Amino acid sequence: MSAVHGANPLRDAADRRLPRIAGPSGLVIFGVTGDLSRKKLMPAVYDLANRGLLPPGFSLIGFARREWADEDFAEEVYEAVKQHARTPFREEVWQQLIQGMRFVQGDFDDDTAFEQLKSTIEELDKAQGTGGNFAFYLSVPPKFFPLVVQQLKKHGLADQKDGSWRRAVIEKPFGHDLVSAKELNEVVHEVFPPEAVFRIDHYLGKETVQNILALRFANTLFEPIWNRSYVDHVQITMAEDIGIGGRAGYYDGIGAARDVIQNHLLQLLALTAMEEPASFDADALAAEKTKVLGAVKLPKDLGKSTVRGQYAAGWQGGAKAVGYLQEDGIDPQSKTDTYAAIKLEIDNRRWAGVPFYLRTGKRLGRRVTEIAVVFQRAPHSPFDHTATEELGRNAIVIRVQPDEGVTVRFGSKVPGTQMEIRDVSMDFAYGESFTESSPEAYERLILDVLLGDSNLFPRVEEVELSWKILDPIEQFWDTHGKPAQYQSGTWGPVEADEMLARDGRSWRRP
Amino acid sequence: MKTDLTDTTSSKINKALVLGRRAIGTPAVGMVLTLVIVTDEENAYDALKAANEASREHPSRTLVVIKRVSRSPRDRAQARLDAEVRLGADASTGETVVLRLYGEVVDHAQSVVLPLLLPDAPVVVWWPVNAPSDPANDPLGALAQRRVTDTYAAEQPIQELTARADAYTPGDTDLSWTRITPWRSMLAAALDQVVCEVTSAEVEGEEFNPSVELLAMWLADRLKVPVRRSKSAGPGLTSVRMETDAGPIVLDRPDGSLATLSIEGQPDRAVALKRRETAELIAEELRRLDPDDTYATALRFGVERLDEEAATVAPETVVDTVVETVVEPAAETAGEAAPAAPAAKPASKKAPARKAAAK
Secondary structure, X not given: OHHHHHHOOOOOOOOOOOOOOOOOOEEEEEOOOOHHHHHHHHHHHHHHHHOOOOXXXXXXXXXXXXXXXXXXXXXXXXXXXHHHOOOOOOHHHHHHHHOOEEEEEOOOOOHHHHHHHHHHHHHHHHHHOOOOOEEEEEOOOHHHHHHHHHHHHHOOOOOOOOOOOEEEEEEOOOOOOHHHHHHHHHHHHHHOOHHHEEEEOHHHXXXXXXXXXXXXXXXXXXXXXXXXXXXXXXXXXXXXXXXXXXXXXXXXXXXXXXXXXXXXXXXXXXXXXXXXXXXXXXXXXXXXXXXXXXXXXOOXXXXXXXEEEEEEOEEEOOEEEOOHHHOOOOOOOOOOOOEEEEEEEEOOOOOOOOEEEEEEEOOEOOOEEEEEEEEOOOOOOOOOOOOOOOOOOOEEEEEEEOOOEEEEEEEEEOOOOOOOEEEEEEEEEOOOOOOOOOOOHHHHHHHHHHHOOOOOOOOHHHHHHHHHHHHHHHHHHHHOOOOEEEEOOEOOOHHHHHHHHHOOOOOXXX | OEXXXXXXXXXXXXXXXXHHHHHHOOOOOOOOEEEEEEEOHHHHHHHHHHHHHHOOOOOEEEEEEEEOOOOOHHHHHOOEEEEEEEOHHHHOOOEEEEEEEEHHHHHHHHHHHHHHOOOOOOEEEEOOOOOOOOHHHOOOHHHOOEEEEOHHHOOOHHHHHHHHHXXXXXXEEEHHHHHOHHHHHHHHHHHHHOOOOEEEEEEEEEOOOHXXXXXXXXXXXHHOOOEEEEEEOOOOEEEEEEEEOOOOEEEEOOOOOEEEEEEOOOOOEEEEOOOOOHHHHHHHHHHOXXXXXXXXXXXXXXXXXXXXXXXXXXXXXXXXXXXXXXXXXXXXXXXXXXXXXXXXXXXXXXXXXXXXXXX
């Protein structure tokens, strides 16, 4: 990319109005009839085109079992875009996109379908000038990964030749433990070189998550206190208010820890705790993230420092909800966790002795993801005990979703003749103080794939290190006890509260 | 909500803003900048509408400064300030104050505006029409980090451009420049796709459209080649043609909405290139508040130099009302002859042009 741009006299680093436009390329989506594709991928492609970030001639190929003609596919994309796109619908943008839209019908083991895919790609190279550059988005259940990847290899679709590129985009889960993750990586890397594999963790595409780095490393205000001398503990929460919905088949046996902690929460932990990278390029970032993930230490007594739970029947936000064990397709004896809370420590000079509490769950109070860095109390207070009775700990809360922003909590005097200090919060919200509305995570990530920019994608080492952290916990859970029950619509099992109470702390109510 | 204040002062307006905010229940403000619109009564409505739309992306305090014309000596001697404070639903996401200046205070608008600026936030001044010849030294312009003019709205756009170049101060910018961002980004993307040496270029657009000149100057500056301009019926810019050693690259937009990108040896492609509304232009302008060096370089290239350099290639094409049929074949020949002659040397650049002229 840089070589081409260097030679282009119209490109200039100082010219900041010109957006980063992907080079000639196309996107192939496997499993294009799926939910993710309809709700996120297709709208993201349209939004990118609408913002003028896709190259002229950009092509989109859908691959699925359904018997569609190109027009049916276009119609489906049209509906998806109309319903879910972030930016307003514009006819001329649609006209630009529709010229490069194709559909290939077939099963993943169908050789003729892959031959047809190959000829479609060649046809698009001629008709749309995509230059042989294609990204393959595997929006399919993980059990099909090996098959699809092998088919791509077999039909020569993964070959990078004459300066063109072929990239693979895969979604979580990246295996269900270290062994299976390694197997999966072997399968994918046998066909695509490591730098051509993009693992999507859509959290990393979120503005707020990228802002963690800006907040920490572009300011002088926070970094000096971002260590064990001032920080008491860190809480990273991702809560959902929904149950498993129709995903029983996928979810049972996987559970909350594998589904969320292994990827999203450990990535958030890495970004929150890592040292300053030498630069903002992909290698430097990955190096720091790997370092901090490698320094994560599990507590000795896993029984006391981890909690898992299952939601029981109850009321969630005014609607009656069934318990996990009563959901359709779930074994009533299932030991799958729908709530998981774990305590981790990071064994380095900056964080020694500072616990990181990670929790995630379904059917909790409300949908929220946040990182709370909670500070120690002032070592000495000149005020009476009664004056500071209502004063909590200072905290910096990074709200990842919804209502993206940052909150700083500190004590302030209550107006009046008495000295009374109470917590107040100072708030920065993206929605109200920003110069550009935030793009969807998938927009950013798809654009980065097309540009070949791997900053925001976890690498193999990170995935494997995350499994190394989680595997012992899962093994412990397999052999010890069973999940605690918590009422739907609450903030998780009492065991989780007790876990923090033992350390003299408590969970924030997000 | 709306509060009307007649014969008022800035401090009373500030008080009305605080009271108004408290009344609608949003005492905290998260506004990122103050946008000052300097205009006459005639253009105020459209400008404010555009600014309000843009404020969805950039919550701001918008101050509309309307200088009223005094029609009698008595009016001129009397100074008066009327204000209309709009908050909440009446002002999109920010706050709006419409200031009407009568009489002598017209010459001291900065004294009204200064107390109303948001603390610590950047200030942008926008003149939709009748921009001062030296924006940075204008009393209102001096308050701002960024000064937005629009030469497209001027009586004599090309002269206006030259004046802008002479008075340029970092932070100046022009909506005619903003309008061509999509063109520039598409042309840059086109050159990403082919490795080639551009030998000459042509920009075609409607008459009295300074965007044509700005785009031509930008291309001439970046590519270091002669760039010709030609006229069309519009709307706006209609076409850019770059002759390269790998064949011509043409971006053609006859209808102001959907363009076609043609690159030699590659299929033609449709490209969305819609003419944008003022609100979108303002939103883009507010996105970055640092000086636009690329604009400065392009602006300072100068229209005269553009004409001179274009003249060295094909003198007759600069003359207006050129018959299209004559120009086109000439350009074709120049393009085809180009690969034989390396582009860097001016001498060799002349050769195909002479051949063309001889036809």
